[in-house]
Amino acid sequence: xxxxxxxxxxxxxxxxxxxxxxxxxxxxxxxxxxxxxxxxxxxxxxxxxxxxxxxxxxxxxxxxxxxxxxxxxxxxxxxxxxxxxxxxxxxxxxxxxxxxxxxxxxxxxxxxxxxxxxxxxxxxxxxxxxxxxxxxxxxxxxxxxxxxxxxxxxxxxxxxxxxxxxxxxxxxxxxxxxxxxxxxx
Numbered sequence: 001x002x003x004x005x006x007x008x009x010x011x012x013x014x015x016x017x018x019x020x021x022x023x024x025x026x027x028x029x030x031x032x033x034x035x036x037x038x039x040x041x042x043x044x045x046x047x048x049x050x051x052x053x054x055x056x057x058x059x060x061x062x063x064x065x066x067x068x069x070x071x072x073x074x075x076x077x078x079x080x081x082x083x084x085x086x087x088x089x090x091x092x093x094x095x096x097x098x099x100x101x102x103x104x105x106x107x108x109x110x111x112x113x114x115x116x117x118x119x120x121x122x123x124x125x126x127x128x129x130x131x132x133x134x135x136x137x138x139x140x141x142x143x144x145x146x147x148x149x150x151x152x153x154x155x156x157x158x159x160x161x162x163x164x165x166x167x168x169x170x171x172x173x174x175x176x177x178x179x180x181x182x183x184x185x
Contacts, residue, residue, distance in 0.1 A: 012162075015055055027060060031068045038072025039079070041123040045069070046154055053158015061155045069151060070144045073126045077139055080130025088131055100133045107134045108142055115146020122147070 019026040030052055037045050052061035089096050103110065111134065114125050129139055 111142035
């Protein structure tokens with residue numbers, strides 16, 4: 001019953017009504033939820049981007065999600081660095097010497113490449129980069145640029161889903177093209 005289109009539409013209407021009356025509060029709640037889940041490395045936050053797209057539209061969701069996602073990723077990165085990175089750097093200096101040299105030379109491009117490759121989960125990238133000596137500012141900017149296409153595509157898919165009136169409209173060109181973009185990306 002909770003996955004029926006009627007139930008989902010009724011919940012969506014409730015949340016959208018809340019957003020109409022309290023737009024700033026709604027976006028702050030969404031921001032804090034997204035930030036927390038990302039910082040705690042909870043998988044599946046892409047679904048939250050789709051939900052945000054259906055509730056808030058493209059631009060508000062893109063801006064709020066992008067900020068919350070990058071800040072949450074940076075918090076996970078810093079947590080990994082302070083919990084494990086310093087210890088491992090001191091314990092295995094020879095093993096990390098080559099990694100750190102590569103990060104020092106091409107850390108920006110390496111991080112951007114990892115972010116744009118869908119093979120590596122973002123959670124893993126956040127935690128592993130925390131083990132290296134990459135600068136926080138480099139991590140932040142590389143993450144911002146690298147995650148932007150993903151966020152834009154999922155936000156667009158969410159806005160397309162919000163236009164559905166029946167289950168069969170999921171086969172409409174706008175929705176299909178949004179999910180084809182997700183698959184191609």
